[in-house]
Amino acid sequence: MIEIRQVQKTYPPVNGASEPVVALESVDVTIQPGEFVTVVGPSGCGKTTLLNMVAGFEHPTQGSILLDGQEVRQPGPERAVVFQQPSLLPWLTIEDNVAFGITIGHGKSQLDRGRLEGLMQTMGLSEFSRHYPYQLSGGMQQRCAIARAVITDPAILLMDEPFGALDAQTRSDMQRFLLALWTDLHHTVLFITHDVEEAILLADRVLVMTPRPGHIAKELKINLARPRYWDMVMAPEFTEYKRKILAVLRPESSARPASG
Numbered sequence: 357m358i359e360i361r362q363v364q365k366t367y368p369p370v371n372g373a374s375e376p377v378v379a380l381e382s383v384d385v386t387i388q389p390g391e392f393v394t395v396v397g398p399s400g401c402g403k404t405t406l407l408n409m410v411a412g413f414e415h416p417t418q419g420s421i422l423l424d425g426q427e428v429r430q431p432g433p434e435r436a437v438v439f440q441q442p443s444l445l446p447w448l449t450i451e452d453n454v455a456f457g458i459t460i461g462h463g464k465s466q467l468d469r470g471r472l473e474g475l476m477q478t479m480g481l482s483e484f485s486r487h488y489p490y491q492l493s494g495g496m497q498q499r500c501a502i503a504r505a506v507i508t509d510p511a512i513l514l515m516d517e518p519f520g521a522l523d524a525q526t527r528s529d530m531q532r533f534l535l536a537l538w539t540d541l542h543h544t545v546l547f548i549t550h551d552v553e554e555a556i557l558l559a560d561r562v563l564v565m566t567p568r569p570g571h572i573a574k575e576l577k578i579n580l581a582r583p584r585y586w587d588m589v590m591a592p593e594f595t596e597y598k599r600k601i602l603a604v605l606r607p608e609s610s611a612r613p614a615s616g
């Protein structure tokens with residue numbers, strides 16, 4: 357369980373500015389084990405700051421973050437992080453990149469071949485195991501990065517706009533692969549995005565963030581059936597979720613005068 361308790365984060369002034377930046381204020385969320393939570397909001401609203409604090413890369417200025425009751429002080433093996441850029445090791449094959457999380461600490465002897473192959477299969481990488489990263493598309497590279505992140509079986513997967521650099525079709529494929537993986541592993545996921553449809557399609561719960569200062573303006577439980585399919589974005593319930601989120605992110609568009 358992840359407990360984010362009354363967290364505030366202030367950065368010191370940058371580039372000669374006189375005021376410190378209040379990146380986050382009064383963030384209070386509890387995430388249950390196995391829950392898939394997405395955070396959606398515009399650029400600069402503090403999404404990365406929030407994720408980095410859960411990861412242990414940054415610390416709250418006020419408040420606390422607890423993992424199963426223990427305060428987060430630094431990164432740990434139970435939390436894997438996936439960034440927008442896949443950052444694979446170019447001199448290793450795809451399979452060796454995926455295995456890296458295990459082989460770096462323990463050597464090849466600790467590698468569970470069955471698990472590695474299962475993971476390669478789930479992420480659609482089996483045919484490319486002997487390829488090198490430069491031979492793969494951006495989407496495949498990111499699938500490799502995700503497989504590498506989960507091979508050590510972390511309880512928590514933290515993802516910061518992992519599909520943000522990909523085109524729409526690839527993105528949709530990636531969402532499918534990620535949901536298949538989550539169905540198998542059922543780890544806790546904190547997934548950041550600025551795409552409202554992505555936030556709804558993946559999540560059990562969406563946290564909507566707004567800036568100045570960054571805070572969670574709305575929480576929305578998503579009751580769409582699983583498994584989820586991309587065409588659910590056209591369902592009336594989906595549109596209703598989207599409308600509720602956009603009303604928070606773009607209040608002016610909900611208030612516009614009727615045209616025509």
Ligand SMILES: Nc1ncnc2c1ncn2[C@@H]1O[C@H](COP(=O)(O)OP(=O)(O)O)[C@@H](O)[C@H]1O
Nearest residue numbers: 367370377379398399400401402403404405406
């Ligand atoms: N290391 C830092 N030093 C100073 N200000 C920062 C730092 N990191 C982020 N910020 C500021 O904090 C706010 C939130 O940033 P960030 O968490 O990256 O937002 P997001 O990921 O939603 O785009 C922004 O105003 C940003 O400029």
Ligand SMILES: [Mg+2]
Nearest residue numbers: 403404405516
């Ligand atoms: Mg960010």
